Amino acid sequence: MTNLKNGRSVIVRINDRGPYTKGHILDMSQAAARQIQMDGIAPVAIEVLK
Template sequence: MLRSLYWLPFLALFLAGCSTSPFGGGESGHGYSAEGKASYYGSRHHGRRTASGERFDQHALTAAHRTLPFGTRVKVTNLRNDRTVVVRINDRGPHIRGRIIDLSREAAERLGMLRAGVAPVRVESLD
């Protein structure tokens, strides 16, 4: 009995390695489409390292997504005013329940959502 339990931790590690992580890009990005709330992050994070290793630039057209691979380009449409912007995923987030994407300040400005801070959006992959 004790000998069979010896392998249990190794089996657990093996199975964990086979699963997809909610932060590791389990999705391919191809054909991704979702609707939900977007928020933005700006000056407080400007210059800090993103999860991809690059520095966050609030003036660039980038975004954070929980699962899409880094480098994935997505079209984000503000459902209140039909404005669109194309951004590149370079970070992980958002870390607030109910939001599907965190945009750079520049992307949020182009979508006309700076004043509100949060907006309903559609996110569609282009890759």
């Protein structure tokens, strides 16, 4: 995931069926959000790696 506001990125593993909030595509762990300096909700780019 790449934070579109600052260009910082992190590799995450999707392992949950969430999100449980309407309008969200997915929820991140707090640790991953800190790594890309994401505070709350932010626009991100998602790239699928295999």
